[in-house]
């Protein structure tokens with residue numbers, strides 16, 4: 173596999189030397205919450221944007237290595253494992269050693285628990301050797317994604333002081349970076365010299381705002397899941413007798429599910445954001461799916477593939493309310509066995525209506541953000557169970573005359589999370605590691621490492637840093653008549669933009685996806701050759717039109733038209749094209765009615 177070298181990293185091409193350019197002072201992405209953020213972060217609010225540029229000649233090439241003091245840095249995997257995370261450590265290590273070979277990088281063993289207990293591993297070339305470009309977080313491991321309580325914050329500070337750290341790099345998603353902001357503020361207030369830097373690593377892709385284009389791991393996870401989904405699409409269409417219900421990771425936001433739908437074209441996608449916006453009840457969601465099953469049965473199709481995000485269950489209003497009641501009882505230390513008897517009467521009725529396996533899963537202890545353990549709730553099985561019951565009912569009432577509905581359920585979660593990272597995630601993480609060092613060297617604290625122009629080739633990427641407080645917003649909770657207490661400022665997951673282009677594209681294609689079985693077969697992640705530099709569709713979609721299969725086929729056909737003549741046999745064409753894209757993809761497109769749009773190469 174190829175990976176980038178320093179010379180390719182635009183502004184970091186001089187190795188250890190960069191020019192730090194300060195931009196405007198920041199407020200927050202949520203102007204109504206600015207005052208609350210400023211109050212909560214008096215020492216780190218309002219800092220300026222920073223860009224890292226190649227040193228300009230007039231300013232000289234910066235200080236020589238021996239004029240740069242060695243730097244001591246710690247790195248911790250705070251969030252959940254996400255493909256590419258190891259390359260943050262690798263990039264940080266390379267940048268640190270280029271800055272001054274006597275610099276030291278400590279990795280905290282066992283995530284935040286290792287940080288609190290000062291359990292370290294010194295990162296060296298030898299230690300890194302077998303983790304470069306590899307998935308997982310097993311180089312250091314992880315634990316709870318929380319540096320929040322005063323005990324945790326003070327343990328983290330003690331470790332920073334004991335190790336005499338100049339910088340602490342916190343790798344994670346929205347929760348970890350919110351905690352990073354709090355830790356940075358506390359360390360400044362306590363005159364601790366350690367600078368705290370956040371790195372956006374999360375497979376969920378929900379740490380997204382005007383400063384952060386995507387997170388490390390999202391690309392890989394979407395690609396791996398899209399391949400798995402396309403496999404079950406082809407299995408479903410081959411067997412013609414069952415529906416796949418597939419749940420994907422993605423807690424508060426459905427980015428993974430949307431991206432996978434755009435990459436693999438399943439028949440249905442139920443997104444949490446849509447359900448929450450329309451306030452669809454559980455039975456309305458079920459009816460929507462059943463209507464789709466019925467419409468397909470009318471075309472003689474008794475198979476299909478449905479995608480849902482794991483967060484869907486919390487987007488259904490009555491389920492959300494039930495989960496909230498359970499959460500409050502958990503927080504009040506009510507024993508699990510007593511929770512069902514202590515919820516309100518309507519919640520108890522809903523709870524009893526649910527199948528036993530869901531009841532058990534809803535009662536599991538909560539995540540660090542107080543939400544239910546969504547990865548453990550088999551929402552796809554709940555939906556399949558209720559859809560089957562509704563189809564039986566419709567059959568009895570004579571409203572459905574198709575074959576008996578049957579389903580196969582999957583959770584495509586952990587398999588993708590441990591995948592070998594895509595080239596994009598490897599490069600992105602490695603560059604973020606470099607930027608982290610330059611942030612610490614520049615004395616920045618309470619900032620996140622960012623890269624802009626990710627849709628472009630690496631040499632056009634723009635390396636920068638943005639204050640964590642600028643990404644914060646404040647949630648308001650209505651409690652009691654007219655009362656709107658303000659929540660704690662935090663970096664919140666950014667939901668799918670229901671006015672955005674990616675969603676618009678999905679809506680345009682929804683009825684074709686539902687009825688036409690226009691499955692797309694992206695195949696496995698490519699590490700070399702065509703496709704290896706493909707980016708998530710949602711990254712590129714803002715600038716260029718989405719390239720549908722027909723356009724894609726036209727492009728490929730253009731490439732092969734010197735070899736293949738119009739009207740040639742299907743086999744000749746297939747052989748020529750299959751050298752560039754998967755055969756199943758060609759066959760899927762060839763069998764589609766839109767194929768007639770290609771008159772020159774129309775197959776007899």
Ligand SMILES: O=P(O)(O)OC[C@H]1O[C@](O)(CO)[C@@H](O)[C@@H]1O
Pocket residue numbers: 252345374375376421422423482545546547589
């Ligand atoms: O089971 P674990 O490792 O605690 O984490 C599961 C959660 O982590 C994520 O993979 C990433 O945030 C979620 O999508 C999922 O709900």
